[in-house]
Amino acid sequence: AQRVTQPEKLLSVFKGAPVELKCNYSYSGSPELFWYVQYSRQRLQLLLRHISRESIKGFTADLNKGETSFHLKKPFAQEEDSAMYYCALKAGGNKLVFGAGTILRVKS
């Protein structure tokens, strides 16, 4: 079964603190993972893809096949990072399976 689990509904941190949004997946094939972000009153947009190993807005995510995880990290949170974050797994046929999302709230 294809499943994405984001265990935290809400993560609240202070500005400047490190951030880690957790994502675990279940998939029998070779996984492709993504992080999507939705800022207030904006549409869902791609943040980063594991395959590109890129850093976007200071965020990085490493695919750990042993732990079946794809946690999103940022060393120093900024207020503008406050948003809803979704982890997604590309399953067969280019279908994306999403987790339930984590609200990140960065406090000043």
Add this chain to the structure above:
Amino acid sequence: EAGVAQSPRYKIIEKRQSVAFWCNPISGHATLYWYQQILGQGPKLLIQFQNNGVVDDSQLPKDRFSAERLKGVDSTLKIQPAKLEDSAVYLCASSQIQGSNYGYTFGSGTRLTVV
């Protein structure tokens, strides 16, 4: 590049009524998706089109939901008759080619409230 366009933005209907949503994907994007996002949950795929053919509609409640993509461009999603549990945001997304390593581009969504 113009984004994925959806309309209407909001819709309120009574249960057992019908409703239709429209989506215009990014020009040249062959693959189009409709997702349902219920409050507090992540988006769930309803149907996927490749050009004007259906690739995956395994999670589409076919007794009440239907979708088409005539001419492989615009798409409409219809619900008839609506139930209270259909209240959700309906997202349309498109991507360049099936199997692409790139993510989708999403529209702003249509928020449906069934009362």
